Amino acid sequence: MRRLRTTITLAAAAAATALVLTACAPTAVDGSRGGDASGDAGSDVEPTTLSLVGFAVPKAGNDAAQELWGETEDGQGVTWETSYGASGDQSRAVADGLEADYVHFSLEGDVTRLVDAGLVAEDWNAGENNGIVSQSVVVLVVREGNPKNIQSWEDIVQPGVEIVTPNPGSSGSARWNILAGWGSVIANGGSEEDATEYLRKFFTNAVALPGSGRDATTAFTSGTGDVLLSYENEAILARQNGETFDYVVPDQTLLIENPAAVTVDADPKAQSYLDFVLTPEGQEAFAHVGFRPLTGDVDFEVEGANDPSDPFPTVPTLLTIADDFGGWSATNDTFFGDEGLVTKIQAETGKQ
Numbered sequence: 001m002r003r004l005r006t007t008i009t010l011a012a013a014a015a016a017t018a019l020v021l022t023a024c025a026p027t028a029v030d031g032s033r034g035g036d037a038s039g040d041a042g043s044d045v046e047p048t049t050l051s052l053v054g055f056a057v058p059k060a061g062n063d064a065a066q067e068l069w070g071e072t073e074d075g076q077g078v079t080w081e082t083s084y085g086a087s088g089d090q091s092r093a094v095a096d097g098l099e100a101d102y103v104h105f106s107l108e109g110d111v112t113r114l115v116d117a118g119l120v121a122e123d124w125n126a127g128e129n130n131g132i133v134s135q136s137v138v139v140l141v142v143r144e145g146n147p148k149n150i151q152s153w154e155d156i157v158q159p160g161v162e163i164v165t166p167n168p169g170s171s172g173s174a175r176w177n178i179l180a181g182w183g184s185v186i187a188n189g190g191s192e193e194d195a196t197e198y199l200r201k202f203f204t205n206a207v208a209l210p211g212s213g214r215d216a217t218t219a220f221t222s223g224t225g226d227v228l229l230s231y232e233n234e235a236i237l238a239r240q241n242g243e244t245f246d247y248v249v250p251d252q253t254l255l256i257e258n259p260a261a262v263t264v265d266a267d268p269k270a271q272s273y274l275d276f277v278l279t280p281e282g283q284e285a286f287a288h289v290g291f292r293p294l295t296g297d298v299d300f301e302v303e304g305a306n307d308p309s310d311p312f313p314t315v316p317t318l319l320t321i322a323d324d325f326g327g328w329s330a331t332n333d334t335f336f337g338d339e340g341l342v343t344k345i346q347a348e349t350g351k352q
Contacts, residue, residue, distance in 0.1 A: 045077035050270055052080055053094050054104035055087035055172060056214035058134050058258065060237055061286035062104065065277050068285055074272040086212035087172035094119065094263075101266035102273060104133065104258065106172025106213075108328045111259050124261040133260040133277050134291045137315060138180035140248040141220060141228035141235050148226055152250055153184040156227050157201035164208045164225035166216040168336055169352070173213030177229035178202070178342055179335065180254035183319040187252040196341065203349040220245070231256055233290030236311070239304035240289070247306065252317040287311075 052062065059082070069075035083090065083098065091110035094100045095117045103120070105111055111131065114120040125131030142150050150156060156163055168174040181202055185195040208224050210216045213234060220228035221243055228245075235247040260277070262270040276282045283293035288302060292312045305311035325331045335342045346352045 047077045047079065048267060048269055049079045049081060050101045050267055050273070051099045052082045052102045052104065053090050053098060053100040054082075054084055054260075055090055055106045055110075055258075056084045056212050057106070057173065057231055057234055058104055058286070058291070059084050060289040061134060061233075061291055064285035064289060065282050066273070068281060069273055069276045072272075072276065074269055075276070078269060078273075084214075086166070086170040086215075088170050089211070100263055101270035102260065102262055104260040106256075106258055107175065108259050109332055110172060111261050114261070114263070119263050120261045121264055125259065129278060129294060131259040131261060132257045132294065133274065134258045134286055135294060136231040136233045136256045136258075136291055137249065137318070138177055138253045138256060139230055139232045139235055140250060141230050142246050142248060143226065144244045144246055146246050146248070150227055151248055153181050153198075153252065156181075156229075157198060157205055161205055161227060162207040162225040163202065163205045163227055163229065164210075164216050164220045165206060165229040166213050167209040167211060167352075168342055168346075170211045171213055171216075173216070173231060174209075175332075175336060176231075176254055176256045179321070179325060179331065180229075180250075180252075180319070182335075183254055183324055184250065184252040186324075187317050187319065196345075199342065199345050200349065203345055203351040206349075206351050209351060231290075232292070232312075233286075236290030236302065236304040249306075249313060249315060251315070252319065253315055254319045254321075257321070 054062065066080055070078060087106035087110050091103070091105055091113050094103060095113055103111065103114065108131070111120060111124060115122055115124065140150055140156065142148065148155070148161060150161070155161070165177045166174040168178060178199065182195045182199060185198045186192070208216070208219045210219050213231065216228060217230060217234055217238060219225070221238065232247070232249065235245070238245070260274060262274055278294065280295045283295045284298070287293045287298050290302065290304065298311065301308040302311035307313070321328055321331060334340060337343065
C-alpha cells in the first residue's frame, strides 16, 4: 500500500481551514457548485466530471481520497463538483433535483430517502461494510485547559455548563450527539425515565443549536459555550488547523457510522471512487484528518489528536445504533419523529 503523502494531509487540512471557521450551507439546485480537481487529464484521457453531495464534516477526507484516487487509472481526468452542508438538507436537495453521482451523508435515513425517490439502488448497503465509508465517535470538546473539568456526559448537564450542539431537525451530527448522551445514562444502569430527564437537562443547558456540525464547530471556536458535542474527527481537524481547544473521549460514547452510495444514473467512475475509499489507502486518507479507519488500527501519527501516536484510543463502552438502539428506522421515529421524544423535549424547553 502506498503511504499517504504528507503533502496530501497538509493540503486536505488547508482546504478545510475555511470550512472549520466558516459556515457551510447547502448548494442551490441551479448547479452553482464549487469544483475540486482530482487527477490531471492527459491528451489520451477523456475528461469526466463527477458530482459529490454530502454533509460538511467529511470534506477533508474526501478531498484527500480524491487526490489519491486521481492518481489511479480510473481517477485520471476526473474533475469533482462538490456540494457540502447539513446532512438532512443535502439529502432533501438531491431528492428535489440537485445532481449527484456520489452521496456521503451522516445518517442511513438520508440515503434511504433517495432509495425511496428511485435515485439510489435498494441494495446500496448490501456489501460487507453495509454502506458505511467513514466512522468516528462522539466527543466532548472543551476550552483549553478544560476549566470546568468536564470528563463525562453527566458533567455537561450540571447547572451553569453551556452546551453547543447542532440542531437535530437539520443535522445528522446532532442526532448522533443526543443519542450518545441518552445511551450513556442507560449504559451506566439508568432507566429510560432517567435518560429522558437527562435530555431535558441537556436541552436546558444548550445555548446554541446551529444548522450543521460544521456550523456548531464555528460557533464554539467563535467563543460560544463551554462544551461542544462533536465528531472526534472534527476536533482533530480543527486542532490541525490551529484551534487550541481540548477534547475528551468519554468512557461511554457512540460509534458514528456514515454511509455513502452512488446514484442509479451515476457515471461508472463514481463506483470506482467508492470502492477506492474502502481500500486501506482510502481509509488512511480519512484517518489522517481524524476519522477512525474501517480497516483497523493505524501505524502512523495523526496530527491534532490528543496523543498523535495513539490517535484513536479504545472506548471502554462503545455503543452502536444497531446493537443499542435497534437500528435507525425505529430510532428516528422514537426520538426524532413528529411525536418523538427529542422533538417533544425541544418544544418543552423552547430549544427548537
